[in-house]
Amino acid sequence: MKQNDLLEREQELDTLAERIFAACSGSGGMVLLEASAGIGKSRLLSEAKATAEAAGMKVLFGQGVELEKEFAFGIVRQLFEPALASTRTEPSNLLLGAAAPAAAVFEPVTTAIPSGDFATLHGLYWLTINMAQTAPLVLMIDDVQWSDEASLRFLSYLVPRLDVLPVLLVTATRPRAEEKAAPLLEALATDPSIVELKPGPLSRQASATLVAAALSPDMQAEESFLSACYDATAGNPLLLKQLVQVVVTEKISATGENASRILELGPRAIARYVSVRFNELPPDARKLAQSVAVLGDGAELGLVAAHAQISIKTAAQMVDMLQRVNIFWSRPSPSLLAKKVHFVHGLVRTAVYGELTPDVLMDSHARAAELLTAADADIEHVAAHALNTLPSGNDQTVHILRSAATGALSRGSPESARAYLRRCLEEPPSSKKDRLDVLIEAGTCSQLFDLDGAVAHLKEALTLSVDAAQRAQIRTVLGGALLWLHRTNEAHEMYETGLTDAPDEDARRELLAGLLSLLFIDPNRPELIKSIDEIERMEHRDSLGARELDAMLGYIRAHQGNPVAIDHSRRALSDGRLLQLTGGEIYLPMGGWLPLIAADRTEVLASLNEAVANAHERGVIRAMAPAYDMRGSSWLCQGYLADAQADFTQAMHALNAAGIAIGKPYNGSHRAQAFMSQGRLDEAEKALKWTGVRSADEPGLTYFVTAAKARLLRLRQHYELALSTALQAGRRFEMHGGCNPAIIPWRSEAALCLLALNRIDEARQYAAEEVYLAYEWKAPRAIGRALRVSGLAEGGSAGLELLREAVHTLADSPARLEYAAALVELSSALRRAGQRVPRDKLHRGIELAEICTATPLVQRGLAELKTIGGRLDRVRPTGRQSLTPSELRVAELIASGASNREIAQCLFITVKTVDIHLGDIYRKLNVTCRDEVSTRLLGLDTEPLHLGH
Known part of the structure; x- marks a missing residue:
């Protein structure tokens, strides 16, 4: 017989079981349970956990807590810390190799040096792989709507890679519309690869079954009473149970005469139940429950007692009382002080928390912060309460929040760091210097994910700064943020003002590079075009600013079809210093790479490979996208479509994870070009839609998208529309000063359309x-x-x-x-x-x-x-020359004795991808084992390609 708390959940249980067994076989994925509070998501997770463990899987569990939304990688720490703790006393490879950067998430903060966000995500990915080596893995997260942004970013990074791992991600969330889902959660939930389950309310018949089973055995419920219970709760299982608790507690007979009373109680069943029970309990029980509501579910009893200002003995007695009336639950603990206390459901905590007045809440969170500070608790636990106090100019609060921000940055979570810093500014810091420092820190964090916020912080910082070099640096970052927001007039003013205030020639050149970068977005600036000749006559200097300026000059001259762009690009990339940029100016290296790619100079690959490796080493997501995009472009121009597609996909994941909309037109259009050359037209269309570009007249690099659309239309034989689209691309390209067919060959595209239309002379x-x-x-x-x-x-x-x-x-x-x-x-x-x-x-x-x-x-x-x-x-071409660059690199690593796992870590790809390359290498080199690869590579240096039948 089906358990009452699993009534009408057969479909969900079957789907969860299917995905569990698929993950056991190495085909992982994600299941998202979405339903309102009380529907039974947690119960389904519990059943899934039992099924997974019975199948031999290892289950790691985490739960979102509203109070902890700003904890850097809070959910990730919940998932992995227990398993890592069990290996700390014995040798473990879980955090070695490619997983090493993830260690910063779990270790105490010992440095203020920010950890690269990509390094952290990639390290956590490999930690997940390592965890799954001994047994298939389930990552289970309840209340994911309260996840911190950093953990959501990790999930977004992990999900596209799950299909080749024995790893299943199971998450439960409230309806996204109800909770105003974070953009990352919304993107995650709408990923086409996930399996979405939406358990609904119980039917009238199942509701009657549940209510009848929950009533006292001697209490016979009339049909009209059961119907009223359903109408009052809309079939919500938790509300039905709590409604029955009220009925039993208040000794309401289950007759039709009480149907109207039930209808009145229904929506307030939980609050009413809590209120009724509290009235029956001593004041200390109420105080204890309120302290747990403030401190957070799972707080230790010693801390709760101190917060409620009662003895530990009294607190233990009150916990027992609250458990007996179904408000608390707790597991046995060898230490009374460390005993963890939980509400039976989040809605019960919400009801208790909601009874507290704003003044009482503020005081309670302030007291919690003091107690946690005295207990030397993790700084983010202290900061979570500091966030919920009233600003009072308290220097200790400022110190707590700044320390929490430092910790969040060291773990690779700029979102959490910015939340602490914004609250820090509200306190506010007592000195002008401290406020300036906090503003710059907040602006630097914000530019990674919230450009509007970054602009606000950095503009205020600019008004406070009196140091010329600092002001120039602020203007450089601020100008980049304004540019990315397409606020080109403000960006222009920012750079122009900076030029008159520049402390030295290098800063001036950095600002000039920023000024010229306006042409990326806004081509209607003839004064900038006219200034280029004069700028080129400037004496060359060996500085970062000079390289930034050369990169922009190279980009502009390449668009104009002027070969002098090659000289600018070579100088820009000469020593790799340009690759160290990580802020709003990270796209400047593209200005160095693009001319060399367009000129068929394969020498650019050395710089691009260095950029990819550098971006991985430093672990900055925003630096990943341009490096992979431009290397993909180089492979595309050479015709290595599979390698190009792999790099464009990596860049796409980076753009999605970092929320960089400005990079989508370039990536999506070139991904589409690779798809079209492979005959994958539907995928090309999806790539173009992903860019979000609807019109050729939109600002930015939309001419790339328009040119790709023209080719797609021609391949689909819509020749008239293809022609007009190609001409649109040409007009837009020329508006940006472009005429170089190596970048946008719109004229030959138009000619092919005209040929198909038999308009020969025009073609x-x-x-x-x-x-x-x-x-x-x-x-x-x-x-x-x-x-x-x-x-x-x-x-x-x-x-x-x-x-x-x-x-x-x-x-x-x-x-x-x-x-x-x-x-x-x-x-x-x-x-x-x-x-x-x-x-x-x-x-x-x-x-x-x-x-x-x-x-x-x-x-x-x-x-x-x-x-x-x-x-x-x-x-079927064979021989060394038939290997693509990626296959050749894998073959060389195989020949050196590297394992598939080591190759995957070295090349930043999945083990599955290495397996695929290995199969192609064996076929092309005509070998059957790894040991033969080295011999064949050495013997095939000059072997010609061979046709197979």
Whole structure:
């Protein structure tokens, strides 16, 4: 017979069991239970825990507490600390290797040096993997709506990686609309990969069953009474139980005559039950319950007694009384002082807490802070109560809150740090210097996730600062925050004012770089464009400011198609100092990378690899996105689509985790371009929608998105719309001073659309213009593409010559995919002209397309081969040259003796990804075991590619 507290929960229980058994088999995921308070989420979690443990899984549990929402990684600590504590006295590998950065979350704060947020998240990810080595793992979190932001960020980082882990995440939350869910929780809850369960209220029949079972055996309930119970509670199981408690306590007969009374009691059942019970208990019991409500569920009895100002003996007696009347519950404890006390349900605590007047609440939290300070409690526990006191100019409160902020930063939680610092400003600090320091700290924290808040703090800091160097630094960060908010006029004024107040030449150049970065967002500033020639004539200096300025000049000149951009980029990236930026200016290195990528300079990969490694080492999420995005762009330009896709995905996760909307257009558009080259058009469309860009006229880098949309429309044969979209991209690109086809080849895209519409003359004009501009920029990929499209537009013998020139131009370039496309198009054009098709060139094009994973081009090449009498059904390139850069790196690490786990940690990828690479490496090198990889690598340095059948 179904237990009364699990009535009508068969579907939820079955789904939880399915996901538990799937995780046991290595296919993890997330289940979200969402329902109003009292529906029975916690009971379902309890049942899931029992099922998981019976299946041999290890269950780690955490619970959100409203009072602890600002604890840095509070939920994470609840999950992992008990398991870590059990290994502290014996050798443990749980926090070694890639998991080492997670140690900062669990250790006492010993440094004020901020921990990188990505380093912490990645370390926790590997801690999770390590935990799951001995047994499949369940991470179970109740009341996730009260999770701290840092823990939610970890969950957001973990969820996309669960499908290849024996790890199940099970969370329970109140309806997000009721609780005004945090953005991270909302994003997590709407992830398409999660399984969402929404248990509802009980039916009328199940409600009657529950009520009848809860009444005294000698109390027979009439139908109208049972119906009234259902109507009064809307079938909420907890309210039904509490309503029955009131009925029993007040000796209300379960007859139809009392139905109206039941309807009146229903919505207030819990508050009424608490009130009735309190009236029957001694005053000390009421004081004790109120102290637990203030201190938080699970408070130790010794602390509760001190807070309630009663003896420990009396407190123990009151706990027993409160347990007997179903207000408290507690587990046996060997120490009376350490005995932890809990309310039977969060709604009961809410009812008790709600009885306290605002003045009493403030005093109670202040007393709690004093007691915890005297007990040398964790500073964040003290700060949680300090947050709930009235500002009084207390220097001790300021010290507590600043110390808590330092601890939160050291654990990688800027959100928690900012919450403490904002309350610190309300206290306020007694000295002007302290207030300035707090404002700068709060502004620096806020710019990582709340730009509006950062601007407010930093603007006030600017009014207080009297140090010229400090003011320049504040303006640099503040200008970047305003720029990201698209408040370009304010940013312009900030940089201009800073230039007149700059303490030295290096600060001036930093501010000039910031000023020029306005062109990222707002192209309508001709005065800035005009100033570039004068700025370029400035004497070069060996400083960070000079490198920042070179990066911006390189970015602008590259858009203009001016090859001088290459010199600027090389200087900007010369010693890696630019890669150390972590604030609002972190996108400045893109200005150094983009020109080199657009110019087909593979030397940029050394800087990009360093940037990726550096971002991981320092662990700053905001630095991850540009590094991965630009390396992905380099792979994309070379035609390594799978590697590009992997890097773009990493960047996408970083952008989501850090909430960097400004980076979405670049990432989403280039991810879409990679998808399109692979023939994955639906995924390309999703990537473009993810950018949030609806119009080409929106501020920012929207021309990348518009250009990608034009290509997608053409591939779907919507030629008229594709043409107009390509022209929109071109207009927007030109508004930003852009004409370089190596960055946005909108003219050749328009030409391809015009060819499909049979508007040949117009197609030739656009194609010819792109050829001219590509030769001005002098990069093989851009020239080769422009020549290929121009050859298609010209047709005839002139077209064949252009296609031959494209093949010749690309032959020795790193642009493999573009070279493959030129080879296939030349073969096709020769066939149409009735001329002999060199099969070796067509074979070469198909090989390269296969290595690039460009499925549509492979199919096109195979179709051409079949037309001229070839019999090849499929190509399978082999040999060292067939390995992608990622596969080659994995192969080299295998040859060095590294395990899959070590490779995953070294390359910041999953073990599953290493497994996939390993399978491809074995096939391409024609080996069957790891020991043969080294031999084959050494023997295949010069081996040509081979076609397989």
